[in-house]
Amino acid sequence: MQSNVPALRKESRAVATGEYLTFKLGDEEYGMDILKVQEIRSYEQPTRIANAPDFIKGVVNLRGVIVPIVDLRIKLRCPTAEYNSFTVVIVLNVRNRVVGAVVDSVSDVLELSKDAVRPAPELNAGSVDTRFITGIGTIQDRMLILMDIEGLMSSAEMGLMDAAVAA
Template identity: 75%
Template sequence: MDMLTEVAPSARSERTRAATASQASAAAEGQAGGEFLTFRLGGEEYGIDILRVQEIRSYEPPTRIANAPSFIKGVVNLRGVIVPIIDLRLKLGCDNAEYNGFTVVIVLNVRGRVVGAVVDSVSDVLELNREQIKPAPELSSSIEAHYITGIGAVKNGDAERMLILVDIEALMSSADMGLMDSIAH
């Protein structure tokens, strides 16, 4: 009997590890579905992998950094960690970037680095299955479409809600961001 009680917990933890690994590998596949945090940039709705989101905070003006690109708003001190703040509206070419009561910062953990992304508002968390995700459209090479992993289509009554699914890790790791130079790709 003692041997059974010793084996059962380790078998249970092994099953838990296997289930967690299976979920992680499914989430890593771009088209496998999963949970997405949805947010608005201008008139469009976007979605990012919820596993990259650390927290959501109200927007506070960051400390500017000299000679930084316009989309890098500056840095904030988040519980002792200096976090660069990227305005995704400016980075992705939205018409305007107005700061109001709905403007929020999505704090992300990308390749072990904490980064803040300014968006117009956060909508909700949606679970999308494989059938709800359509392939990203093929666009001319002048458009940075390689950050788009797909288009999520969600039925909402008679209307269909379209989400642009973004590979936030690839976007934040891009060379023009200059944030991930010291981290191996």
């Protein structure tokens, strides 16, 4: 019976089913693997790092751990990135590194079945980067863009992890 467990996990990852934390970036709703989420915190102004890209807002001290804060709204080119009472930081554990992701708001946790997830669209436009979209989830009248948050945060262009750790 134990031999079936790894096969089930492998299959569920391949079709992007499972539990997702849903969040908003602008008018769009996204989902990320709940297992990558360590905690959700209210937004606090981070300490700015000189010469960092615009999407890296700075760092915060989280119980003795210095955590880089990435504004996903800026990174994913949302039209606006306003900070208000709904703005939160999703603290992630990505490849044994703690990283914060700023989003407009967090909605809920949803479990998506295999039937509720469709493959990510294949777009030929050179300006559209779909590398970190694992699929599109639908539940009732909601459509979720499912993100590979681990792949995005550990990508070379983010510059948050050493090449050896990201590989």
